[in-house]
Amino acid sequence: MTHSPSSIRINEQRFKTNFEALSRIGATAAGGVHRPALSAADLEARAWFRERIEAAGLEYACQRPTGDAAGNQSAVLRGNRADAPHFLLGSHLDTVPNGGRFDGALGVLAALEVLQTIKEAGYIPVVCLEAINFTDEEGAHLGLLGSRALTGKLTSADLGHPNLGVEEFESGLSRLGLTRDGILGAYREPGMIAGYLELHIEQGPTLAESGEEIGIVTAIVGIRRLRLRFIGRADHAGTTPIPRRRDAGRAACTFTAHAWEAVLRDFTDCAINVGNMRFEPGIFNVVPAAVTLDLELRASSKQGLAALYDALVHLAQQESKEAEVELEITLAEDIPPATMHPTVQPVLIECAVAAGYTYRSMPSGAGHDAQSFADICPTGMIFIPSVAGASHSPKEFSHWQDCVNGADLLLQAALELAHVPT
Amino acid sequence: MTHSPSSIRINEQRFKTNFEALSRIGATAAGGVHRPALSAADLEARAWFRERIEAAGLEYACQRPTGDAAGNQSAVLRGNRADAPHFLLGSHLDTVPNGGRFDGALGVLAALEVLQTIKEAGYIPVVCLEAINFTDEEGAHLGLLGSRALTGKLTSADLGHPNLGVEEFESGLSRLGLTRDGILGAYREPGMIAGYLELHIEQGPTLAESGEEIGIVTAIVGIRRLRLRFIGRADHAGTTPIPRRRDAGRAACTFTAHAWEAVLRDFTDCAINVGNMRFEPGIFNVVPAAVTLDLELRASSKQGLAALYDALVHLAQQESKEAEVELEITLAEDIPPATMHPTVQPVLIECAVAAGYTYRSMPSGAGHDAQSFADICPTGMIFIPSVAGASHSPKEFSHWQDCVNGADLLLQAALELAHVPT
Numbered sequence: 001m002t003h004s005p006s007s008i009r010i011n012e013q014r015f016k017t018n019f020e021a022l023s024r025i026g027a028t029a030a031g032g033v034h035r036p037a038l039s040a041a042d043l044e045a046r047a048w049f050r051e052r053i054e055a056a057g058l059e060y061a062c063q064r065p066t067g068d069a070a071g072n073q074s075a076v077l078r079g080n081r082a083d084a085p086h087f088l089l090g091s092h093l094d095t096v097p098n099g100g101r102f103d104g105a106l107g108v109l110a111a112l113e114v115l116q117t118i119k120e121a122g123y124i125p126v127v128c129l130e131a132i133n134f135t136d137e138e139g140a141h142l143g144l145l146g147s148r149a150l151t152g153k154l155t156s157a158d159l160g161h162p163n164l165g166v167e168e169f170e171s172g173l174s175r176l177g178l179t180r181d182g183i184l185g186a187y188r189e190p191g192m193i194a195g196y197l198e199l200h201i202e203q204g205p206t207l208a209e210s211g212e213e214i215g216i217v218t219a220i221v222g223i224r225r226l227r228l229r230f231i232g233r234a235d236h237a238g239t240t241p242i243p244r245r246r247d248a249g250r251a252a253c254t255f256t257a258h259a260w261e262a263v264l265r266d267f268t269d270c271a272i273n274v275g276n277m278r279f280e281p282g283i284f285n286v287v288p289a290a291v292t293l294d295l296e297l298r299a300s301s302k303q304g305l306a307a308l309y310d311a312l313v314h315l316a317q318q319e320s321k322e323a324e325v326e327l328e329i330t331l332a333e334d335i336p337p338a339t340m341h342p343t344v345q346p347v348l349i350e351c352a353v354a355a356g357y358t359y360r361s362m363p364s365g366a367g368h369d370a371q372s373f374a375d376i377c378p379t380g381m382i383f384i385p386s387v388a389g390a391s392h393s394p395k396e397f398s399h400w401q402d403c404v405n406g407a408d409l410l411l412q413a414a415l416e417l418a419h420v421p422t
Numbered sequence: 423m424t425h426s427p428s429s430i431r432i433n434e435q436r437f438k439t440n441f442e443a444l445s446r447i448g449a450t451a452a453g454g455v456h457r458p459a460l461s462a463a464d465l466e467a468r469a470w471f472r473e474r475i476e477a478a479g480l481e482y483a484c485q486r487p488t489g490d491a492a493g494n495q496s497a498v499l500r501g502n503r504a505d506a507p508h509f510l511l512g513s514h515l516d517t518v519p520n521g522g523r524f525d526g527a528l529g530v531l532a533a534l535e536v537l538q539t540i541k542e543a544g545y546i547p548v549v550c551l552e553a554i555n556f557t558d559e560e561g562a563h564l565g566l567l568g569s570r571a572l573t574g575k576l577t578s579a580d581l582g583h584p585n586l587g588v589e590e591f592e593s594g595l596s597r598l599g600l601t602r603d604g605i606l607g608a609y610r611e612p613g614m615i616a617g618y619l620e621l622h623i624e625q626g627p628t629l630a631e632s633g634e635e636i637g638i639v640t641a642i643v644g645i646r647r648l649r650l651r652f653i654g655r656a657d658h659a660g661t662t663p664i665p666r667r668r669d670a671g672r673a674a675c676t677f678t679a680h681a682w683e684a685v686l687r688d689f690t691d692c693a694i695n696v697g698n699m700r701f702e703p704g705i706f707n708v709v710p711a712a713v714t715l716d717l718e719l720r721a722s723s724k725q726g727l728a729a730l731y732d733a734l735v736h737l738a739q740q741e742s743k744e745a746e747v748e749l750e751i752t753l754a755e756d757i758p759p760a761t762m763h764p765t766v767q768p769v770l771i772e773c774a775v776a777a778g779y780t781y782r783s784m785p786s787g788a789g790h791d792a793q794s795f796a797d798i799c800p801t802g803m804i805f806i807p808s809v810a811g812a813s814h815s816p817k818e819f820s821h822w823q824d825c826v827n828g829a830d831l832l833l834q835a836a837l838e839l840a841h842v843p844t
Contacts, residue, residue: 097703098656139706163706204661221660225706234520236813237695238643238720238788239626242686244811249696250682256675264664273659274671276704281519284561284585284647284697284718284754285789286814296706298660332706365660367707389666391658392708 006415006422008121010407015113016400018052022093022109023101032394033101037094037136037145038071038172045093046176049073049108049133056116061130066176070149070186071135077115079128085194087125087418089114089410090132090147092369094140100396102386102403107199108133110407114414125420127194134369141169143223143333147372149186151193159183163332195344195417196373199382199410201398203366205389213405214359215383216348220371221271221298221363222305222337228255228316231326234281234289249279249288251323255316256293262311270299270308271365300337300363338371344380344417351412357405366391378417382409428837428844430543432829437535438822440474444515444531445523454816455523459516459558459567460493460594467515468598471495471530471555478538483552488598492571492608493557499537501547507616509547509840511536511832512554512569514791516562522818524808524825529621530555532829536836547842549616556791563591565645565755569794571608573615581605585754617766617839618795621804621832623820625788627811635827636781637805638770642793643693643720643785644727644759650677650738653748656703656711671701671710673745677738678715684733692721692730693787722759722785760793766802766839773834779827788813800839804831 025048026033026041035041046066053060053075060075067073076086091107111131118129135146141162148154159180162169170180202208207215232248256274263272276294297312299305313329320327345361352359364381373379384406387397415422447470448455448463457463468488475482475497482497489495498508513529533553540551557568563584570576581602584591592602624630629637654670678696685694698716719734721727735751742749767783774781786803795801806828809819837844 096705096708103658143707202661203658204663205666223660223707233812233817234815235811236525236625236788236815237697237718238645238693239624239786239808239813240811241626242693244627249699250678253675253678253696253699254682256672257679260672260676271660271664273707273709274675275659275706275708275710276701277671277675277699279698282698282716283518284716285565285645285695286518286697287695288697289815294704294706296659365662366658367660386661389657389662390655391661393656393658393711395655 006412008117010113010117010404010411012404015109015404015407018109022048022105026095028098028394030098030394032098032396033095034098035093035095036097036140037138038141038175042094043175046073049093052112056112057119058115064177067135068186069178069182070146071176071178072146072150072186073133075112075115075131077119077125077129079125084127085192086128086130087194087414088130088132088196089414090134090369091198091200092134092137094136094138096138096392098394099392100394102201102396102398103203103391104137106201106403110199110410113407114411117411118420123420123422125418127418129414129418137369139163141172143367144335144369144372147369149183150188151372151376152187153372154184156184161332190376193377195378196370197380197410197413197417198368198370199406200368201386201391202383203386203391206362207383207385208387208389210360212360213357213402214352214409216345216352216359216361217340217364217381217383218345218361219300219340219363220338220368221300221365222302223333223335223367224297224305224309224331225333226295227330227332228293228295229328230291230320231328232287232289235287237285237287240287245287246324247287248291248325251319251325252277252291252293255319258315258319259312262315266311267308270297270304272297298365302337305337335367335371338374340374340380341378344378347416348380348382348413351409351416355409355412357409382406428834430539432535432539432826432833434826437531437826437829440531444470444527448517450520450816452520452816454520454818455517456520457515457517458519458562459560460563460597464516465597468495471515474534478534479541480537486599489557490608491600491604492568493598493600494568494572494608495555497534497537497553499541499547499551501550506549507614508550508552509616509836510552510554510618511836512556512791513620513622514556514559516558516560518560518814520816521814522816524623524818524820525625525813526559528623528825532621532832535829536833539833540842545842545844547840549840551836551840559791561585563594565789566757566791566794569791571605572610573794573798574609575794576606578606583754612798615799617800618792619802619832619835619839620790620792621828622790623808623813624805625808625813628784629805629807630809630811632782634782635779635824636774636831638767638774638781638783639762639786639803639805640767640783641722641762641785642760642790643722643787644724645755645757645789646719646727646731646753647755648717649752649754650715650717651750652713652715652742653750654709654711657709659707659709662709667709668746669709670713670747673741673747674699674713674715677741680737680741681734684737688733689730692719692726694719720787724759727759757789757793760796762796762802763800766800769838770802770804770835773831773838777831777834779831802835804828
């Protein structure tokens with residue numbers, strides 16, 4: 001099978017100007033971006049994005065300036081039939097705290113650029129093409145909030161346990177003119193979703209080290225986020241003999257050290273992260289009464305994720321018993337692994353080959369909005385290299401030529417998959 | 423040598439009424455007390471204490487309603503000569519966050535009760551007797567602040583590194599009408615300090631388990647407080663291969679687990695506590711960029727403390743090197759071990775025996791204001807049993823009869839050591 005790329009290309013200069021303008025919203029002294037979902041910077045980015053959509057002559061297709069009922073913001077290029085299903089190209093404009101400029105932003109801007117390029121070329125797609133900015137991919141409040149709401153994967157129960165608590169969440173939503181009760185209204189019938197493509201930086205070192213220009217994603221790992229609460233007893237740290245202590249901190253640290261040993265020994269295909277530990281009362285001379293530990297598990301298969309979960313929960317129970325502390329486990333998030341569509345991957349490969357890019361097929365260790373779509377429509381993802389693999393940090397960087405390559409590949413794949421007559 | 427106790431006794435009912443009234447200031451729902459130094463509750467306790475001093479007909483001997491230049495509050499019963507040196511009886515009214523009712527408060531109220539009892543008996547001491555409430559024994563800002571300022575052990579450098587930062591410290595001081603620059607003005611010439619006695623709960627289980635009624639303290643352990651900062655790199659927790667991570671949290675937890683192993687194996691006479699760990703940025707999906715760990719070491723000899731310090735610093739350096747993270751160590755506090763005075767201990771023992779109390783000589787694992795005085799005047803400490811050894815917790819409890827025994831022993835020892843003609 002051979003494939004000829006269309007003759008149109010994205011507008012590199014316009015794409016770069018947009019990228020630089022967006023990078024200034026929430027910019028940090030360290031050269032990164034601090035733009036958590038629902039923050040003031042996120043609001044500013046939304047206003048800017050809406051203005052860009054309208055300046056591009058595209059349709060801003062949301063009821064509110066800040067987006068749909070879940071805060072998702074869309075630009076639409078109507079197809080032959082204005083009520084045809086939508087083929088979505090998207091990512092997210094929010095960042096982790098003190099994150100980088102590329103994660104999420106690149107994919108949203110590339111999607112916008114693709115629509116603008118197709119519109120300017122005078123092409124009319126068969127389906128409607130939509131460039132979308134999803135709310136809170138990073139999980140300041142609830143990971144993949146926007147894409148899960150849109151695809152019907154978010155439950156009322158999820159909305160009752162946001163990461164920073166209900167009060168913070170509602171206060172953030174109110175800034176966008178949204179309510180917690182309204183969020184599930186962002187749902188769309190699967191029949192109205194023709195497909196989904198996402199361009200993203202790899203966020204790992206694999207492509208940068210191998211020298212390949214493009215990654216075609218095969219599957220997105222599943223993520224399980226647990227909150228382990230070790231509950232001991234506050235005691236004077238100078239007078240309580242060590243064997244009599246019920247030290248929640250010691251139990252949490254021993255668990256963490258042993259969890260790492262277990263992962264390195266038995267789960268070499270998986271990854272974990274202990275992202276936070278909060279000590280109570282948290283002072284020098286008091287034995288920690290309680291420690292809350294944020295643990296994240298990642299695996300590319302359901303079986304792998306289940307086995308990792310079982311092993312670490314068992315270990316936490318053992319350590320707690322030994323340290324004579326109580327253990328409470330809360331499942332904060334549970335996102336199953338997602339396989340990319342078997343018909344989309346070959347199209348992405350053909351387009352990459354036709355454009356002369358070197359590529360590799362690879363799993364994604366990071367979660368992405370694409371996983372919300374994997375089981376309801378043809379879904380695919382394109383990676384470009386991250387220098388040194390740095391991500392979720394101000395040091396996150398991709399060479400601009402790689403960004404352009406990725407956006408051009410997104411354009412070619414969109415033309416092909418959305419059956420745009422060229 | 424035999425010893426006849428004087429016929430006077432403290433007023434149990436008044437002592438108890440005062441104790442209960444003070445327990446209500448900063449009382450928590452859990453039955454404890456939250457009264458950190460320089461807090462609103464501390465201010466309220468100071469106002470109450472001053473009122474009690476004046477109601478007792480004693481002299482409130484401070485320039486300000488809130489105390490001297492370091493916030494220490496004193497009641498004085500003048501001796502034959504009004505300008506004679508002062509024999510101090512004291513402790514502190516501040517508590518750890520969510521602490522108990524007895525720690526500190528008991529000693530201050532017993533000191534007040536002793537002066538009031540002696541005054542009512544019409545006895546005139548040779549030296550001046552002083553009951554004193556020291557500022558911030560627990561170290562909300564700077565441990566033993568008041569007693570160290572009074573004895574000249576606090577330096578300007580110490581004042582530059584309070585535990586919650588300079589801004590919080592100065593804001594707390596301003597509530598008391600004090601300034602950071604003025605604190606060292608609380609210093610008194612050693613020649614004006616005739617001696618120091620302190621009654622305190624044991625805060626450990628030794629007396630409660632052995633059934634003895636009184637502990638005569640032999641030495642107070644030295645305390646070294648370190649802040650270890652492990653500095654790694656923020657990275658995406660799903661995409662950064664484990665061997666490439668520089669995980670500050672993993673290094674801090676592994677250090678903690680190994681530090682405990684080393685203490686249990688090589689330093690069985692010492693104690694440590696990892697009271698707090700603060701993760702940055704502290705979220706599920708970012709490899710911790712930095713962790714600040716609050717480590718406390720305790721040992722009853724200078725040599726023991728130095729050896730423990732060397733071993734743990736070496737271990738932290740090793741772990742950091744292995745995890746490829748940077749390590750910064752700050753010495754937040756360094757209080758040398760303090761031996762109680764060899765002439766005071768026998769007097770306390772004679773008084774205890776004469777009163778018919780069972781007793782044991784024992785070291786104090788906790789730090790106390792008494793250690794500020796140990797090298798400048800005859801200094802002694804009396805312990806009473808703590809039920810189950812619980813302390814720095816709402817569960818802190820001592821039987822009231824033990825509190826009365828301790829206060830009566832403080833009275834007898836004060837009469838003897840301050841040469842009060844009875």
